[in-house]
Amino acid sequence: xxxxxxxxxxxxxxxxxxxxxxxxxxxxxxxxxxxxxxxxxxxxxxxxxxxxxxxxxxxxxxxxxxxxxxxxxxxxxxxxxxxxxxxxxxxxxxxxxxxxxxxxxxxxxxxxxxxxxxxxxxxxxxxxxxxxxxxxxxxxxxxxxxxxxxxxxxxxxxxxxxxxxxxxxxxxxxxxxxxxxxxxxxxxxxxxxxxxxxxxxxxxxxxxxxxxxxxxxxxxxxx
Amino acid sequence: xxxxxxxxxxxxxxxxxxxxxxxxxxxxxxxxxxxxxxxxxxxxxxxxxxxxxxxxxxxxxxxxxxxxxxxxxxxxxxxxxxxxxxxxxxxxxxxxxxxxxxxxxxxxxxxxxxxxxxxxxxxxxxxxxxxxxxxxxxxxxxxxxxxxxxxxxxxxxxxxxxxxxxxxxxxxxxxxxxxxxxxxxxxxxxxxxxxxxxxxxxxxxxxxxxxxxxxxxxxxxxxxxxxxxxxxxxxxxxxxxxxxxxxxxxxxxxxxxxxxxxxxxxxxxxxxxxxxxxxxxxxxxxxxxxxxxxxxxxxxxxxxx
Numbered sequence: 272x273x274x275x276x277x278x279x280x281x282x283x284x285x286x287x288x289x290x291x292x293x294x295x296x297x298x299x300x301x302x303x304x305x306x307x308x309x310x311x312x313x314x315x316x317x318x319x320x321x322x323x324x325x326x327x328x329x330x331x332x333x334x335x336x337x338x339x340x341x342x343x344x345x346x347x348x349x350x351x352x353x354x355x356x357x358x359x360x361x362x363x364x365x366x367x368x369x370x371x372x373x374x375x376x377x378x379x380x381x382x383x384x385x386x387x388x389x390x391x392x393x394x395x396x397x398x399x400x401x402x403x404x405x406x407x408x409x410x411x412x413x414x415x416x417x418x419x420x421x422x423x424x425x426x427x428x429x430x431x432x433x434x435x436x437x438x439x440x441x442x443x444x445x446x447x448x449x450x451x452x453x454x455x456x457x458x459x460x461x462x463x464x465x466x467x468x469x470x471x472x473x474x475x476x477x478x479x480x481x482x483x484x485x486x487x488x489x490x491x492x493x494x
Numbered sequence: 495x496x497x498x499x500x501x502x503x504x505x506x507x508x509x510x511x512x513x514x515x516x517x518x519x520x521x522x523x524x525x526x527x528x529x530x531x532x533x534x535x536x537x538x539x540x541x542x543x544x545x546x547x548x549x550x551x552x553x554x555x556x557x558x559x560x561x562x563x564x565x566x567x568x569x570x571x572x573x574x575x576x577x578x579x580x581x582x583x584x585x586x587x588x589x590x591x592x593x594x595x596x597x598x599x600x601x602x603x604x605x606x607x608x609x610x611x612x613x614x615x616x617x618x619x620x621x622x623x624x625x626x627x628x629x630x631x632x633x634x635x636x637x638x639x640x641x642x643x644x645x646x647x648x649x650x651x652x653x654x655x656x657x658x659x660x661x662x663x664x665x666x667x668x669x670x671x672x673x674x675x676x677x678x679x680x681x682x683x684x685x686x687x688x689x690x691x692x693x694x695x696x697x698x699x700x701x702x703x704x705x706x707x708x709x710x711x712x713x714x715x716x717x718x719x720x721x722x723x724x725x726x727x728x729x730x731x732x733x734x735x736x737x738x739x740x741x742x743x744x745x746x747x748x749x750x751x752x753x754x755x756x757x758x759x760x761x762x763x764x765x766x767x768x769x770x771x772x773x774x775x776x777x778x779x780x781x782x783x784x785x786x787x788x789x790x791x792x793x794x795x796x797x798x799x
Binding site: 320322343346347348349350354360361362373374377378379381382421 | 498501502700701703704705706707708709710711712714797798799
């Protein structure tokens with residue numbers, strides 16, 4: 272699903288965010304990226320979602336070569352990747368339902384399918400009763416779960432999360448982790464960037480540790 | 495597939511309408527500015543059309559006035575009229591005697607009292623010659639004027655057409671001017687719409703960024719803005735139509751009074767169906783284009799961070 276070999280990322284400022292990254296994840300695998308802030312976790316996720324292009328090396332995600340994918344193909348590439356953002360990135364002038372429906376509308380899904388799929392996604396994150404509310408009225412944990420529902424409503428084969436439990440207490444973090452584990456058990460490839468060791472220890476999955484842009488350790492595949 | 499496509503466009507249309515309705519003051523201001531901007535060339539165009547319509551009746555019956563010498567008696571004038579009537583190039587001849595000319599002049603000019611003070615009639619008799627339709631082009635008319643001027647009874651032969659021609663030349667020039675003005679004001683409408691859409695794009699920066707992140711194409715993101723520009727352009731055209739219509743309504747009375755003074759049956763011409771459609775089309779196209787130019791430029795700058 273994800274294959275990086277000798278990938279470098281240097282920002283125009285001259286800062287080397289990633290150096291010689293070698294990383295391989297099979298479809299259906301679940302893994303964590305950890306490391307201090309500034310270690311390159313976010314940059315790695317930005318490369319995978321093509322917000323940034325690699326400077327050097329070969330990077331293949333979902334059978335697409337990130338160096339060569341034409342700009343106009345990027346939207347279609349992103350439709351196969353669900354992303355959960357630390358700051359949720361919800362639209363505050365739209366209801367929970369409309370937020371979750373957005374990926375379906377963007378891809379031009381059959382309008383008769385949309386309500387069913389939105390409700391299925393909301394049910395998975397336990398927010399079916401809040402579909403008519405606006406995100407601003409929800410708690411941080413609930414907003415994060417709306418973000419997760421939006422990320423998975425398209426049933427993408429790859430799910431990325433950037434510090435998904437960043438501002439949540441441990442009970443809420445556990446709930447969020449359970450949701451990700453559930454997707455993993457349904458065959459979705461899941462990659463979570465976090466510095467929350469409690470989360471990593473509880474999940475007992477593969478861990479990549481990043482330090483100053485390099486992979487310090489790879490715990491290997493755990494099942 | 496096509497049904498889905500149409501449905502999506504309808505949804506976008508209503509979404510855009512909703513967005514515009516949510517900021518009614520801003521929308522009304524934009525529409526009013528576009529309306530006024532479009533009303534100016536439309537009004538001028540209409541004015542020229544009316545002047546042209548008023549004067550087009552004149553050109554087609556180009557007539558020649560033969561002013562007879564003062565000492566030509568009535569009977570000789572009648573005889574000359576008969577002679578001219580028989581020319582193949584002439585359709586009709588009217589004889590206006592000196593007395594008839596005086597009566598008409600008194601009636602129309604308002605100088606009746608002044609004329610009464612004169613001890614004799616200063617007006618010459620006139621033969622008004624209507625050329626045959628076949629001769630109604632400039633060269634033939636010039637030749638006819640020359641021929642008619644050779645009769646010894648005639649003091650002056652005058653083609654009552656020159657000033658109509660000059661008027662038409664001026665109208666053609668004015669039309670060019672209006673076209674240039676319309677071009678400039680169209681550019682202004684493009685800029686107005688472009689600026690409005692630019693603000694709308696910047697206002698919805700977050701939404702655009704998120705849509706890009708979840709795989710929205712530029713075409714998808716652009717669509718509501720294009721509809722918004724199209725709608726505002728169309729509403730602006732409707733506003734200008736109303737402005738021009740209202741102006742005509744206000745002016746209709748005074749124009750009737752004025753033309754009645756000239757003994758004319760002139761009817762003011764408003765915006766007909768084709769002119770209305772052209773105005774609406776122009777508004778819509780300008781709105782769409784202005785929006786397209788602005789969105790294309792600003793969308794590229796908004797990339798997810």
